[in-house]
Amino acid sequence: ATYDTVITGGTVANACATFKADVGIKDGQIAALGLGLGDAQHVIDARGKYVLPGGIETHCHIAQESSMGMMTADDYFTGSVSAAFGGNTTIVPFAAQQRGQTIPEVLQTYDDRAAPKSVLDYSYHLIVTDPTEVALKKDLPAAFARGITSFKVFMTYDKMIVSDEKFLDILVMARENGGLTMVHAENNAMIKWMVGRLLERGYDAPKYHAVSHPAAAEVEAVRRGIALASFVEAPLLFVHISTDAGARAIAEARMDGRMIFGETCPQYMFLTADDLDRPGVEGAKFCCSPPLRDVQTQTDMWRHLNAGSLQLYSSDHAPYRFDKSGKLSTGDTPPFKTIANGLPGIELRAPLLFSEGVQTGRITLEQFVALTASNAARLFGMGHRKGAIAIGYDADIAIWDPEKTTQVTAAGMHDNMDYTPFEGWELNGWPVTVINQGRIIVDGGELKAKAGDGSFIPRKPFDPTGFLPPRAPEMAQATNFGAKLF
Numbered sequence: 111a112t113y114d115t116v117i118t119g120g121t122v123a124n125a126c127a128t129f130k131a132d133v134g135i136k137d138g139q140i141a142a143l144g145l146g147l148g149d150a151q152h153v154i155d156a157r158g159k160y161v162l163p164g165g166i167e168t169h170c171h172i173a174q175e176s177s178m179g180m181m182t183a184d185d186y187f188t189g190s191v192s193a194a195f196g197g198n199t200t201i202v203p204f205a206a207q208q209r210g211q212t213i214p215e216v217l218q219t220y221d222d223r224a225a226p227k228s229v230l231d232y233s234y235h236l237i238v239t240d241p242t243e244v245a246l247k248k249d250l251p252a253a254f255a256r257g258i259t260s261f262k263v264f265m266t267y268d269k270m271i272v273s274d275e276k277f278l279d280i281l282v283m284a285r286e287n288g289g290l291t292m293v294h295a296e297n298n299a300m301i302k303w304m305v306g307r308l309l310e311r312g313y314d315a316p317k318y319h320a321v322s323h324p325a326a327a328e329v330e331a332v333r334r335g336i337a338l339a340s341f342v343e344a345p346l347l348f349v350h351i352s353t354d355a356g357a358r359a360i361a362e363a364r365m366d367g368r369m370i371f372g373e374t375c376p377q378y379m380f381l382t383a384d385d386l387d388r389p390g391v392e393g394a395k396f397c398c399s400p401p402l403r404d405v406q407t408q409t410d411m412w413r414h415l416n417a418g419s420l421q422l423y424s425s426d427h428a429p430y431r432f433d434k435s436g437k438l439s440t441g442d443t444p445p446f447k448t449i450a451n452g453l454p455g456i457e458l459r460a461p462l463l464f465s466e467g468v469q470t471g472r473i474t475l476e477q478f479v480a481l482t483a484s485n486a487a488r489l490f491g492m493g494h495r496k497g498a499i500a501i502g503y504d505a506d507i508a509i510w511d512p513e514k515t516t517q518v519t520a521a522g523m524h525d526n527m528d529y530t531p532f533e534g535w536e537l538n539g540w541p542v543t544v545i546n547q548g549r550i551i552v553d554g555g556e557l558k559a560k561a562g563d564g565s566f567i568p569r570k571p572f573d574p575t576g577f578l579p580p581r582a583p584e585m586a587q588a589t590n591f592g593a594k595l596f
């Protein structure tokens with residue numbers, strides 16, 4: 111047969127266009143697009159369905175210890191399976207450095223965790239908490255060279271925080287070596303000060319977690335991060351943006367030609383801090399950082415995705431069960447300060463955006479593709495092979511049935527969690543068949559892939575094309591009296 115698989119009769123959508131075409135797959139790649147393609151070993155009837163690039167989930171915590179040392183409930187099997195059922199074909203979780211660990215040790219640890227278990231393609235972002243001389247001069251450039259071209263740092267949490275001075279070193283190192291710095295931007299002092307005041311006065315219920323991480327703490331850190339990155343003309347990606355003012359600061363920096371990027375997450379668009387005020391300690395299920403905000407923020411985030419101020423929409427899947435192994439590790443009435451941070455949601459990320467965005471007319475199908483796949487592919491160095499239905503690209507495809515309605519329940523999810531923050535939601539549209547490099551990994555509600563079937567995807571360096579430096583390099587040197595500083 112000419113093709114291994116042909117998907118017939120569907121509507122194909124990329125970030126730039128929607129069209130009717132059959133898709134021919136050969137040797138794991140898209141080999142042809144057209145009508146009336148030749149014979150195939152396997153034909154998938156996609157009449158009435160959308161044939162979209164597989165989702166690329168670039169913010170999730172899988173088989174990762176938190177800063178408190180708590181392991182996530184999902185490993186690379188359950189995490190990748192849950193991602194697959196939600197229409198994803200590539201995940202980029204974090205490989206987190208614990209202080210004292212070297213970068214090569216961290217990467218070895220995560221290679222061992224991911225390779226035998228992931229059912230779909232994967233890479234990692236490093237989390238850097240110990241930016242030693244060796245890490246900055248040798249280990250991080252070496253990680254970039256083996257295709258791990260992005261990493262996250264924290265402006266908050268005593269165990270993770272990098273000083274502004276170190277942050278400058280990190281930004282320059284990344285720029286010079288083709289890395290992309292990601293940052294968790296919240297002001298550490300403002301949070302600690304609020305936590306102190308709250309606890310002193312006896313406010314320790316889960317809902318006060320939201321109070322302890324004020325919007326102003328995010329806004330301050332975003333503005334400072336932009337100032338630092340702009341000063342050294344380095345790219346910087348702000349993850350999990352949860353405030354209008356934070357997103358506006360990013361939009362303004364982008365209009366100034368800065369290499370600044372932003373991400374938001376479903377929880378800020380579909381939940382609010384009121385969820386933290388549920389009876390008893392139910393609110394613990396909704397503790398994440400930055401915290402859930404309000405109804406106004408929800409509409410603000412839709413606007414920022416539409417305007418392009420924020421380019422990424424990721425789950426920030428950080429699964430801690432509602433039991434002793436997770437949210438209730440410090441007892442049945444845990445003070446907010448001791449509750450593991452994070453919400454599960456890798457499986458629902460794309461279905462939520464499809465149901466509440468595409469089906470309601472808030473965004474176009476093309477924007478959906480951009481936000482769930484294409485933008486992440488480009489930003490993270492995979493745009494040459496992933497994020498589009500195009501000839502020569504990896505055959506990473508999610509076939510969506512816009513008519514399929516799903517009632518969300520924790521039991522219906524494929525992660526290793528015992529709750530979902532979206533219990534009871536009714537979603538319109540679901541990815542019914544998911545294909546990764548030509549392999550059907552999910553079909554008709556069944557897993558078709560095995561642990562270890564996914565491949566590590568080496569990623570290209572960050573590409574600054576299209577960003578015009580605000581000053582010519584000679585000008586920058588002139589203001590330094592010719593001294594070469596960064």
Ligand code: URP
Binds near residue numbers: 171294350399426451
């Ligand atoms: O609360 C969250 N999001 N926990 C995960 C860690 C992080 O900062 O993204």
Ligand code: ZN
Binds near residue numbers: 153
């Ligand atoms: Zn079939």
Ligand code: ZN
Binds near residue numbers: 294349350399
């Ligand atoms: Zn974070």
Ligand code: ZN
Binds near residue numbers: 169170171426428
């Ligand atoms: Zn996260």
